[in-house]
Amino acid sequence: MSDTKKGRAWIELDVSALRRNVNALSGMLPPGCELMPAVKANAYGHGAVLIANELAAMGISSFCVATAKEGAELRCAGIEGDILVLGYTHPCELDTVVKYDLIQTAVSREHAESMSGFGRELRVHIAVDTGMHRIGERADEVERIASIFRMRGLRVEGMFTHLCADDTQKTSDIEFTMSQAEAFRRLKSELAARGIEPRAHILGSYGLLNYPELGGCYARVGIALYGVLSDREDRVEHMPTLSPVLSLKARVTAVKAVGRGEYVGYGLDYRAERDTAIAVLSIGYADGVPRALSDGRGGVLINGRYAPIAGRICMDQLMADIGDIGAASAGDEAVLIGKSGEREISVYDLARACGSISNEVLSRLGARLERVAVR
Numbered sequence: 001m002s003d004t005k006k007g008r009a010w011i012e013l014d015v016s017a018l019r020r021n022v023n024a025l026s027g028m029l030p031p032g033c034e035l036m037p038a039v040k041a042n043a044y045g046h047g048a049v050l051i052a053n054e055l056a057a058m059g060i061s062s063f064c065v066a067t068a069k070e071g072a073e074l075r076c077a078g079i080e081g082d083i084l085v086l087g088y089t090h091p092c093e094l095d096t097v098v099k100y101d102l103i104q105t106a107v108s109r110e111h112a113e114s115m116s117g118f119g120r121e122l123r124v125h126i127a128v129d130t131g132m133h134r135i136g137e138r139a140d141e142v143e144r145i146a147s148i149f150r151m152r153g154l155r156v157e158g159m160f161t162h163l164c165a166d167d168t169q170k171t172s173d174i175e176f177t178m179s180q181a182e183a184f185r186r187l188k189s190e191l192a193a194r195g196i197e198p199r200a201h202i203l204g205s206y207g208l209l210n211y212p213e214l215g216g217c218y219a220r221v222g223i224a225l226y227g228v229l230s231d232r233e234d235r236v237e238h239m240p241t242l243s244p245v246l247s248l249k250a251r252v253t254a255v256k257a258v259g260r261g262e263y264v265g266y267g268l269d270y271r272a273e274r275d276t277a278i279a280v281l282s283i284g285y286a287d288g289v290p291r292a293l294s295d296g297r298g299g300v301l302i303n304g305r306y307a308p309i310a311g312r313i314c315m316d317q318l319m320a321d322i323g324d325i326g327a328a329s330a331g332d333e334a335v336l337i338g339k340s341g342e343r344e345i346s347v348y349d350l351a352r353a354c355g356s357i358s359n360e361v362l363s364r365l366g367a368r369l370e371r372v373a374v375r
């Protein structure tokens with residue numbers, strides 16, 4: 001085997017797909033807006049350092065992550081430019097923010113106050129709550145927000161809000177999104193009247209695809225950059241051509257005959273109804289393959305043909321019934337997400353089969369998987 005990473009179980013990253021997605025999404029940016037790719041959660045499972053390095057090579061110089069530690073990982077790998085930590089950082093972790101020159105989100109005035117006492121100057125963006133009721137000061141609390149800009153020890157460079165119903169074409173969702181945008185716009189002008197004019201941003205993937213006219217200085221794009229939407233059925237106003245970046249593969253470690261009436265795996269869930277054959281794969285739920293795909297609710301591709309998962313997915317392994325697919329041998333590659341010959345299993349298929357969205361399936365892909373860039 002020439003590529004030592006393609007041993008047990010691995011992710012392949014299609015770098016040209018990533019570049020096409022970057023180009024397509026860049027072409028949709030409103031004036032004055034730049035991409036700030038969301039590379040949190042290990043770049044939605046793709047591998048944060050690999051993805052950020054590829055994006056940096058494409059000229060991208062702003063990134064957002066969820067935690068200070070994720071930001072530090074990027075800096076340690078040599079990523080330059082702005083790195084915004086979108087989520088809460090406890091005052092006991094502020095060392096990391098300063099040491100790695102990260103920009104920290106203030107999730108509330110109290111959070112800002114606790115950071116202002118840190119002793120060294122911190123770069124900050126303020127989170128603004130325009131209706132999601134997750135993090136942020138309420139947009140109508142102008143004085144509370146203005147007071148953060150005046151706090152000693154903080155260099156407040158920006159503020160942002162997050163849209164939480166921007167992914168459908170439902171009238172009620174559109175109206176809600178408009179109310180969020182209006183609350184944010186009003187706050188901006190109230191602050192401007194007080195001489196405060198921070199960088200402001202509002203769009204994520206669905207914001208960019210549905211409401212590019214809302215503008216802002218950054219589009220914090222995650223899922224679309226990886227070439228998929230959250231759900232296959234989602235419809236957006238401006239749909240670019242997106243190409244999935246990630247494939248998930250594992251090795252067939254053994255092929256064995258199983259006689260009619262014999263069992264496979266834990267709990268005797270699977271009992272062969274006929275003489276068949278089973279392929280054993282070196283990947284399991286600890287690698288992020290959802291256990292909900294057990295018992296044929298999911299499958300794998302081997303040599304371009306589909307084999308349903310037999311029995312329960314194990315922590316580190318799983319079995320597939322290859323009775324219908326002809327020849328398969330130990331050492332073959334099995335595809336869990338991606339293409340094999342003419343066939344494809346998409347991340348949407350996995351998400352649908354386990355009642356989730358592509359974001360969750362991807363971001364749970366585990367640290368044990370090797371990640372290989374394919375050019």
Ligand SMILES: *Cc1c(COP(=O)(O)O)cnc(C)c1O
Binds near residue numbers: 040086204205222224
């Ligand atoms: C994760 C996140 C994003 C990116 O969302 P996508 O829908 O994946 O583009 C943008 N903004 C905030 C605040 C986030 O937490």
